[in-house]
Amino acid sequence: MATIRDVSKLANVSVATVSRVINQSGYVNEVTEKAVRQAMETLSYVPSDMARSLAGKKSATIALIVPDILNPFFPELARAVEDAAHQLGYTVILCNSDHDPEKERNYFGMLKNKRIDGIIVASYTIHPQQLLELQRQSIAAVVIDNHFPSHPILALQSKNREGAVMAVRHLLDRGCTTIAHISGPLEILPSRERLLGYELVMREHGMFAPSLIAEGDFHVEGGYRAMQELLKLHPDIDGVFAGNDLMAIGALKALYIAGKAVPQDVKLIGFDGIALATVVPELSTIAQPIAEMGKLATHYLMRQIRNEPVECKTHELDVRLLVRQSTTD
Amino acid sequence: MATIRDVSKLANVSVATVSRVINQSGYVNEVTEKAVRQAMETLSYVPSDMARSLAGKKSATIALIVPDILNPFFPELARAVEDAAHQLGYTVILCNSDHDPEKERNYFGMLKNKRIDGIIVASYTIHPQQLLELQRQSIAAVVIDNHFPSHPILALQSKNREGAVMAVRHLLDRGCTTIAHISGPLEILPSRERLLGYELVMREHGMFAPSLIAEGDFHVEGGYRAMQELLKLHPDIDGVFAGNDLMAIGALKALYIAGKAVPQDVKLIGFDGIALATVVPELSTIAQPIAEMGKLATHYLMRQIRNEPVECKTHELDVRLLVRQSTTD
DNA sequence: ATAGTATGTGTAACCGGTACCGTAACTATG
DNA sequence: CATAGTTACGGTACCGGTTACACATACTAT
Numbered sequence: 001m002a003t004i005r006d007v008s009k010l011a012n013v014s015v016a017t018v019s020r021v022i023n024q025s026g027y028v029n030e031v032t033e034k035a036v037r038q039a040m041e042t043l044s045y046v047p048s049d050m051a052r053s054l055a056g057k058k059s060a061t062i063a064l065i066v067p068d069i070l071n072p073f074f075p076e077l078a079r080a081v082e083d084a085a086h087q088l089g090y091t092v093i094l095c096n097s098d099h100d101p102e103k104e105r106n107y108f109g110m111l112k113n114k115r116i117d118g119i120i121v122a123s124y125t126i127h128p129q130q131l132l133e134l135q136r137q138s139i140a141a142v143v144i145d146n147h148f149p150s151h152p153i154l155a156l157q158s159k160n161r162e163g164a165v166m167a168v169r170h171l172l173d174r175g176c177t178t179i180a181h182i183s184g185p186l187e188i189l190p191s192r193e194r195l196l197g198y199e200l201v202m203r204e205h206g207m208f209a210p211s212l213i214a215e216g217d218f219h220v221e222g223g224y225r226a227m228q229e230l231l232k233l234h235p236d237i238d239g240v241f242a243g244n245d246l247m248a249i250g251a252l253k254a255l256y257i258a259g260k261a262v263p264q265d266v267k268l269i270g271f272d273g274i275a276l277a278t279v280v281p282e283l284s285t286i287a288q289p290i291a292e293m294g295k296l297a298t299h300y301l302m303r304q305i306r307n308e309p310v311e312c313k314t315h316e317l318d319v320r321l322l323v324r325q326s327t328t329d
Numbered sequence: 330m331a332t333i334r335d336v337s338k339l340a341n342v343s344v345a346t347v348s349r350v351i352n353q354s355g356y357v358n359e360v361t362e363k364a365v366r367q368a369m370e371t372l373s374y375v376p377s378d379m380a381r382s383l384a385g386k387k388s389a390t391i392a393l394i395v396p397d398i399l400n401p402f403f404p405e406l407a408r409a410v411e412d413a414a415h416q417l418g419y420t421v422i423l424c425n426s427d428h429d430p431e432k433e434r435n436y437f438g439m440l441k442n443k444r445i446d447g448i449i450v451a452s453y454t455i456h457p458q459q460l461l462e463l464q465r466q467s468i469a470a471v472v473i474d475n476h477f478p479s480h481p482i483l484a485l486q487s488k489n490r491e492g493a494v495m496a497v498r499h500l501l502d503r504g505c506t507t508i509a510h511i512s513g514p515l516e517i518l519p520s521r522e523r524l525l526g527y528e529l530v531m532r533e534h535g536m537f538a539p540s541l542i543a544e545g546d547f548h549v550e551g552g553y554r555a556m557q558e559l560l561k562l563h564p565d566i567d568g569v570f571a572g573n574d575l576m577a578i579g580a581l582k583a584l585y586i587a588g589k590a591v592p593q594d595v596k597l598i599g600f601d602g603i604a605l606a607t608v609v610p611e612l613s614t615i616a617q618p619i620a621e622m623g624k625l626a627t628h629y630l631m632r633q634i635r636n637e638p639v640e641c642k643t644h645e646l647d648v649r650l651l652v653r654q655s656t657t658d
Numbered sequence: 659a660t661a662g663t664a665t666g667t668g669t670a671a672c673c674g675g676t677a678c679c680g681t682a683a684c685t686a687t688g
Numbered sequence: 689c690a691t692a693g694t695t696a697c698g699g700t701a702c703c704g705g706t707t708a709c710a711c712a713t714a715c716t717a718t
Contacts, residue, residue: 001466003704014668019706026707027665046466049442050383051704054673059379064423069408070604075398082398082425091439094393094423096411110420113378137330137375220605256609275399276549276605280585332674343698348676355677356695380674383703664715672706679701685694 002043011039022047053115062301063093063111065104065121071218071246072274073290074122077144080294081120088302090117101125112137118301120144120294124188128153140304142297146189147314154304155314156297160190163286163319164197167241167269170284172205174267174327176239180212182226182251184243188218194243194271212237216247223250231258238266245270248283252326267327273320281325289317331372340368351376382444391630392422392440394433394450400547400575401603402619403451406473409623410449417631419446430454441466447630449473449623453517457482469633471626475518476643483633484643485626489519492615492648493526496570496598499613501534503596503656505568509541511555511580513572517547523572523600541566545576552579560587567595574599577612581655597655610654618646 004022008015013032020026021036028036039045053059064081066074082092093116097104104123108130111119118140121131128148131141147155171179181198184191195213202208214230216222223242227250230237240255242248248270252262260266262281273287296315303310333351337344342361349355350365357365368374382388393410395403411421422445426433433454440448447469450460457477460470476484500508510527513520524542531537543559545551552571556579559566569584571577577599581591589595591610602616625644632639 004706005704015705016669016707017667020667023706027667029666032666046438046441048383048444048704050379050388050444051673052706054377054379054383054675055704055706057673057706061422069398069404069411072401072404072605075401075404078423079398079425082423086424091422091443093390093420094407094411095415096408109375110378112375114420115377115379253609253611276401280582280609282582334674344675345677345698345700346696349697352676356697358696361696377674380703381676383705384674384676386703660718662715662717665713667710667712669708669710671708674703676702677700680699681697683695683697685692687692688690 002045004045004047006043007036007039007045010043011036058305059114059116060089061091061093061114061116062118062120062298063095063107063116065095065097065107065119065123067097067099067123069094069096072276073244073272076274076290077122077294080291081298084295084298088298090298090302097123097125099123099125105130108134112139115139117305118142120297120301122146140301142301142304144293144297149314152312154300154310154312156293156300156317157190157314158288158293158317158319160193160319161197161200163271163288164194164241165201166319166321167271167286168198168201170321170323170327171239171241171267171269172201174239174263176267177207178212178234178237179207179239179241180214180230180234180237182214182216182223182230182240182242182247184216184218184247186215191218191243198241216243216250218244218246220246220250220253223247224254225250227251227254228258231255231260240266240268242268242270245272245274245276245283245285248285248326252283262326263329269327273322284324284327285322287320287322289319293317331374333374333376335372336365336368336374339372340365387634388443388445389418390420390422390443390445391447391449391627392424392436392445394424394426394436394448394452396428396452397425398423401605402573402601405603405619406451406623409620410627413624413627417627419631426452426454428452428454434459437463441468444468446634447471449626449630451475469630471630471633473622473626478643481641483629483639483641485622485629485646486519486643487617487622487646487648489522489648490526490529492600492617493523493570494530495648495650496600496615497527497530499650499652499656500568500570500596500598501530503568503592505596506536507541507563507566508536508568508570509543509559509563509566511543511545511552511559511569511571511576513545513547513576515544520547520572527570545572545579547573547575549575549579549582552576553583554579556580556583557587560584560589569595569597571597571599574601574603574605574612574614577614577655581612592655592658602649602651613653613656614651616649616651618648622646 004015004018008018020028085092095107120142122144128151131153134141143155183195214226216226270283270285273285333344333347337347349357414421424436449471451473457480460482463470472484512524543555545555591597599612599614602614
């Protein structure tokens with residue numbers, strides 16, 4: 001593997017000149033440049049990013065920490081982040097934390113070792129101190145789908161409560177009178193926000209009852225079980241707001257098995273707007289701008305990395321009601 | 330950010346000694362070690378992987394190139410690869426090639442620059458020369474879901490043809506007489522293999538007709554369109570073998586809209602065994618051992634990296650028939 | 659004519675580690 | 689008691705780049 005010195009020898013110039021050619025910095029004569037490029041070619045020289053990073057003190061690498069890439073929310077996020085990063089010449093390291101603080105700490109250690117330039121972290125188990133600690137080591141950080149209002153941490157979040165309100169209002173508009181909610185795990189902030197939105201509207205209409213709420217796990221299976229429980233307690237349910245699309249799909253299965261037709265007997269709406277919610281019947285949902293979040297997160301991160309001014313606060317993104325078959329007769 | 334020299338100064342030892350402590354190599358007195366660790370602690374020193382990689386000539390990083398992480402096949406793969414790699418102390422860089430040779434070359438360049446230790450690539454557009462070129466730069470490579478029989482390249486693949494045979498036989502067993510096939514893009518090798526398996530069985534039974542085949546795009550949308558076309562030509566179709574699960578979901582939608590009940594009127598089977606095939610009705614499918622593939626690929630890669638002997642040939646993995654609701658009355 | 663600026667290139671000191679080599683004291687062996 | 693092995697360190701040349709600084713020359717403006 002050829003090095004910059006090999007090239008410099010072959011081209012009869014100094015390493016500085018070769019470096020200038022590579023980086024298009026400083027003055028280099030056209031003729032010299034040609035000679036250098038020729039030498040690089042014949043040696044099939046590829047500059048080492050490692051050495052470059054070491055000397056230049058930047059790795060052009062960021063990390064994306066997600067709980068589990070298997071949850072379809074996160075591939076969409078990952079895709080957007082990777083696209084944006086790649087366009088800016090950055091590389092993305094993928095990490096699955098599994099909601100496990102231990103694993104998370106472990107990753108943080110690795111990433112510090114690697115001197116990566118920044119982290120985008122979607123985690124509900126993370127502690128604000130960990131982020132601040134990172135910033136102290138001058139590693140930029142952006143949090144997604146979680147926030148820490150009392151700390152100077154840049155966070156990106158959808159308007160979860162507002163979205164929940166939209167969802168429940170939509171069910172009411174469609175004539176539902178007994179509306180259940182399948183919440184996500186309540187230690188997760190967005191779950192609580194969505195629950196709150198649900199509660200708000202239900203109370204407004206004097207329809208609130210704790211037994212209309214079941215806690216799921218954000219997965220198909222949990223939605224399925226929660227729906228079964230709910231049906232046992234309230235066979236007359238005619239509307240369901242699931243805390244995310246996966247649980248909505250689980251609910252759909254449970255309803256199907258219970259012989260309830262969607263949307264005729266029960267109207268169902270999810271949250272997230274993942275691409276795969278194209279089941280039969282197609283799922284109405286509150287769509288988060290997932291790709292937008294990923295892109296924005298990456299751009300905010302870059303600004304931090306470049307020390308450009310950014311407001312280290314929570315940025316809230318609008319959600320959209322997507323009316324599809326599961327709430328339309 | 331403290332360096333090894335800072336630590337060595339504070340602990341009154343040489344950098345060599347600190348290095349020995351860090352790597353637990355060579356001889357270090359207990360007392361000295363304690364002093365060094367103490368110094369590392371007070372300076373909150375974190376060794377730089379970059380410098381280490383540069384000196385040690387290995388990056389402990391591998392890359393995973395997939396066409397598109399949005400296709401649910403690939404998160405499962407990514408998850409398995411990341412898990413296996415992480416356990417072995419490796420970091421995974423994620424790349425989306427979008428089936429775009431240009432983007433692919435671009436990534437290959439970046440990865441060479443980074444001196445990563447190895448690449449796992451799931452691509453149908455890649456050329457064997459590119460892989461051999463990598464190996465020449467002593468970057469290990471494993472190919473997934475594609476293969477190059479005439480080159481010394483380690484590849485991992487499911488038994489696609491065999492799986493297709495199983496799928497069609499299953500439909501026959503269920504009493505289907507007019508069985509259509511929605512193939513994946515035919516420039517993709519596994520698509521052709523599956524098509525071949527289908528054709529084989531159909532010919533065996535004298536049921537083959539080219540018009541029973543429609544080409545899809547491995548996505549829901551393409552499956553949907555292909556199914557519509559097929560129904561136009563053959564309203565009497567009573568069995569469908571889709572080239573992957575996403576297209577099967579698309580077909581399901583088309584059938585639903587056409588008023589065909591699954592599985593009563595038409596039996597439907599997919600391919601892949603992605604976790605999300607839990608729609609209603611649940612999809613029968615030929616399950617690939619995706620996680621197994623990811624894990625195996627990573628382990629093979631490691632062996633190559635460590636220069637352990639590995640057979641650079643195509644390794645074939647067994648598939649499994651999962652009978653679920655879409656083929657069961 | 660002269661200072662000032664633009665152009666072109668080389669030298670060498672970094673970046674933050676690893677690892678080989680040398681030194682030195684202490685212990686074991688014959 | 690000579691010799692060799694073990695233990696415990698330090699010195700320093702790498703790894704492959706970047707970049708500040710020095711130096712030289714040519715061109716411009718005053």
